[in-house]
Amino acid sequence: MSNILAFDIGASSGRAILGKLIDGRIITEELHRFPNDPVQTGDRLQWDILRLYHEIKQGLLKAKHSGAEPVSIGIDSWAVDYGFIGRDGSLLGNPLHYRDQSSAGMMEKLQDELTPDEIFKRTGIQFLPFNTIYQLYAAKSSQSPLLDIAEHFLMIPDLLRYFLTGEKYNEFSNATTTQLFNPFTQEWDEVLLQHLGLPQSLFSQVLQPGSPAGYLQQSVQEELGLGPIAVHAVAEHDTASAVVAVPALDRSFAYLSCGTWSLLGTEISEPIISEEAQQLNFTNEGGFGGTYRLLKNIMGLWILQECRREWERAGQNYSFPELVKLAGEAPAFSAFIEPDDPMFMAPGDMPARVKEYCRKTNQPIPNDVGSLVRCILESLAFKYRFVLEMTERLSGQQFNGLHMVGGGIHNTLLCQWTANAIGKPVWAGPAEGSAIGNLAVQWIARGEFSDIWEARRVIRESFPMTNYDPEQGEAWYDGYGQFLHVTGLH
Ligand code: ADP
Ligand code: LRH
Numbered sequence: 224m225s226n227i228l229a230f231d232i233g234a235s236s237g238r239a240i241l242g243k244l245i246d247g248r249i250i251t252e253e254l255h256r257f258p259n260d261p262v263q264t265g266d267r268l269q270w271d272i273l274r275l276y277h278e279i280k281q282g283l284l285k286a287k288h289s290g291a292e293p294v295s296i297g298i299d300s301w302a303v304d305y306g307f308i309g310r311d312g313s314l315l316g317n318p319l320h321y322r323d324q325s326s327a328g329m330m331e332k333l334q335d336e337l338t339p340d341e342i343f344k345r346t347g348i349q350f351l352p353f354n355t356i357y358q359l360y361a362a363k364s365s366q367s368p369l370l371d372i373a374e375h376f377l378m379i380p381d382l383l384r385y386f387l388t389g390e391k392y393n394e395f396s397n398a399t400t401t402q403l404f405n406p407f408t409q410e411w412d413e414v415l416l417q418h419l420g421l422p423q424s425l426f427s428q429v430l431q432p433g434s435p436a437g438y439l440q441q442s443v444q445e446e447l448g449l450g451p452i453a454v455h456a457v458a459e460h461d462t463a464s465a466v467v468a469v470p471a472l473d474r475s476f477a478y479l480s481c482g483t484w485s486l487l488g489t490e491i492s493e494p495i496i497s498e499e500a501q502q503l504n505f506t507n508e509g510g511f512g513g514t515y516r517l518l519k520n521i522m523g524l525w526i527l528q529e530c531r532r533e534w535e536r537a538g539q540n541y542s543f544p545e546l547v548k549l550a551g552e553a554p555a556f557s558a559f560i561e562p563d564d565p566m567f568m569a570p571g572d573m574p575a576r577v578k579e580y581c582r583k584t585n586q587p588i589p590n591d592v593g594s595l596v597r598c599i600l601e602s603l604a605f606k607y608r609f610v611l612e613m614t615e616r617l618s619g620q621q622f623n624g625l626h627m628v629g630g631g632i633h634n635t636l637l638c639q640w641t642a643n644a645i646g647k648p649v650w651a652g653p654a655e656g657s658a659i660g661n662l663a664v665q666w667i668a669r670g671e672f673s674d675i676w677e678a679r680r681v682i683r684e685s686f687p688m689t690n691y692d693p694e695q696g697e698a699w700y701d702g703y704g705q706f707l708h709v710t711g712l713h
Contacts, residue, residue, distance in 0.1 A: 227669075228254075228286055228293035229661035230279050232300040232379070233461060233630070234483040235259060235528060237275060239282025240655060241291055242662035244671055249685040251659065254289065255282040261320045268320040268570070270304065270379070276386050283447050292449060295669060296387070296439075297457035297661045298380045299464040301483075302400035302508075303355050306382045307373035308391065315369050318379065321353035322569055329357040329364070337418055339501065345412045347494040348402040349506035351520060352568075355401035359419055376425045380459035387454055388437035393427045394456045396463035399509035404429070406494050406507065406515070430456040432463070432511045433668040457664040458511045462486045462518075467511050467660030467675060468653060469626045470683035477614060477622040479607060479641070480656060481631030483525050487610045488518025489618050503613050511664060512675055517618055519610045522562040524631050526599050529573035534592070541592065547636050549593035550600055556702040557594060558586040559602045561710035584709050600637050604644035605706040611645055624648040628656030632689075642691040643699040652688040659686070 229240045239255040257278040262271050279298070286293055307315040319325060330352045334342075339350065348354065355378075362370055377385055378397045385391050398404045398411075405412040411426045430436060438451040458464045465480040469490075480486040494507035494515045508516040531541060541549075558581045560567070566576050577595055581588050589595040607625070615621055624647045632638055632651040642649040653659050663678035672678040693699075707713060 225294045225669075226286070226291045227295045227662055227665045228282065228297075229457070229658045229665070230282060230296070230298040230383070231461060231464065231655070231658035231661055232259060232275060232298070232383075233657070234301045234525075237278055237300075238655070238658060239279070239285065240658040240662065241286060241289075241293065242659075242666075244666065247681065247684075249659070249662070249681055251655065251662070253655075254285040257281070266324065268323040269317045270320055272306065272314070272318050272379070272382065276383055279383060279387070280443075280447060283449060287447065287449055293452060295453045295455055295665045297455045297459075297665050298383050299457055299459045299461045299657055299661045300379045300383070302378075302397055302460045302462070303351075303353055303358070305355060305358070305376055305378045307369050308375035308377060308385070309372050310374055312389075314382070315373060318382070319358065321358070324569070325365070326353055326357045326361040329361045330354070332364070333357060333360050337415070342402065342415070343501045344496060345405050345415060346399075346402045347406055347496040347500070347507035347515075348399065349504045349519065356403050356415065356419070359403075359421065363419060373425060375427060377427070378459070381427075384436055384454055384456070387439055387443055389440040390437040391427050392436055392456065393429045394459040395429050395431050396458045396460040396509040396511070398429050399507075400460055404509075406509070432456055432458040432664050435668070455665050455668050457661045460508065461657040463508065463510050463516065464658070464660030464664070465628050465656035466490060466516055467663050467678065468656040468682055469628060470650075470652065470679055470686070470688060471626060472680070472683065475620050475622070476626060477611060477624075478626045478628065481523065481627055481629040481637070483523055483528065485521035485523035485603065485607065485631070486516075486518050487521060487607055488516055488614050489620065489622070491515050491517045491618060495617060500617055503617060505613070505617055517614065519613065521603070521606050521610060522567050523603070524634075526560075526562060526567050526573055526577070527596065529570060530577070530595065530599070533572050533574055539592075543634065546592070546596045547634050550596035551636050553589075553591070553593035553597040555597070555698070556601065556705060558589050558598045559605065559706045559709045560598060561712065562599070562602055562606050586709060600634070600640060601702065602706065604637065604640040605703050607641050608644045608703060609707075609712055622647070624650055627651045628653060630654055635689075638689070638691045639694070642693045643695055644703065646693050646696060646699070648693065649691040650688050651691065653682065653686040
């Protein structure tokens with residue numbers, strides 16, 4: 224049976240997962256896992272892109288040494304970020320992290336020139352301050368010298384794929400997250416590009432997920448001692464790959480991709496670009512096979528990751544399971560945060576910010592680690608309910624449960640609390656959703672699955688799914704009222 228390889232690089236870590244199809248089941252093996260640590264240089268926060276490329280090569284070497292040279296490779300990663308390629312084919316500068324401060328205030332500034340209505344009608348994409356459109360506007364506004372010499376715009380997976388193959392393509396699911404792609408024309412939006420003063424020639428052909436995207440180039444083959452392995456464009460936005468892997472049987476389903484971010488929504492066949500969608504700040508990101516992902520970003524486990532990092536800096540090391548255990552022992556419904564308050568966006572002293580939020584909303588201050596983690600996790604669970612209800616309203620569907628995928632499902636307390644908060648079952652799995660969705664699209668491209676629904680059925684049969692039924696209904700119902708009151712959400 225042929226082996227294929229998925230590289231899935233999230234904002235906190237990356238992995239190389241080998242996939243095999245044996246007797247109609249998917250067998251995966253994690254060959255390589257590596258941290259994705261951004262680097263602060265002066266006041267700039269950047270991705271260590273060459274280290275990530277190095278780790279991809281390590282993954283390829285590990286595949287070779289295990290005797291499992293793959294016949295196909297796909298790469299997915301987080302969205303919105305990009306690099307430029309110059310005249311000589313080399314990377315110009317270093318990609319900025321979407322949490323870098325350089326695009327702060329740019330969304331508002333651009334909206335003084337182009338109305339939000341105009342931007343939303345042309346793209347269907349939610350307004351997030353770090354969307355590529357605002358990053359590029361920031362580069363323009365600061366007269367970045369890179370813009371004078373840039374010949375090609377490549378997003379993170381495009382760039383890593385280009386290093387492997389030497390071929391320059393953009394990919395559909397990720398391209399939509401720029402807020403510069405027009406889903407009606409299926410092209411980069413001329414009006415928006417013109418307004419930013421960016422030439423069309425900067426942007427490349429947009430490949431649909433599942434398209435062939437070249438082969439390992441000669442120099443890479445020689446360096447690694449490998450053959451001309453095929454590279455496929457997969458659903459290269461990690462959330463798009465995660466949605467491919469949702470093991471739903473019903474065409475109408477809700478999902479929560481739970482990692483650094485929490486992305487909650489549903490899959491639709493046409494973008495919903497209405498006044499209501501804009502007002503609720505929902506997005507219509509591109510998916511596999513011409514589908515769209517009607518969803519909303521929720522700040523997610525980022526807040527917990529940053530707390531952990533802060534405690535580590537202070538010499539207190541906690542693993543995620545330890546933090547979850549402490550949260551389980553802390554008193555319930557004591558204090559809440561609105562996870563999407565902009566104060567939680569930038570890296571920094573997150574425990575202090577959570578306490579500050581509680582102080583300014585006149586709530587008890589969670590002073591110990593367990594109470595603080597509990598405050599974050601309960602607040603996330605309630606925010607999931609809030610966004611799930613919005614998704615139902617906007618899509619005109621009623622969901623009888625929520626599929627959860629991503630590393631966050633290792634947090635069994637969060638899964639249970641989510642079920643309690645929404646008052647419906649949570650079906651958790653697979654944890655490596657993005658990598659499995661990446662593999663699935665390669666198998667579809669190779670004709671080994673007929674379509675996404677066959678892929679989803681096989682994923683369901685190959686990976687365990689844990690059911691969480693809602694508990695303590697009344698307490699969580701009352702808790703939700705308290706959450707809405709404190710956060711002012713309505
Ligand atoms: P990303 O792809 O965005 O980097 P992942 O999908 O790998 O993120 O999910 C990482 C998150 O999963 C961590 O921030 C952590 O909160 C959670 N997580 C991972 N492993 C565990 C665990 N054993 N127990 C509890 N939570 C976990
Ligand atoms: C999740 C994710 C999300 C984007 C954010 C930048 O990893 O790709 O879908 O909004 O990162």
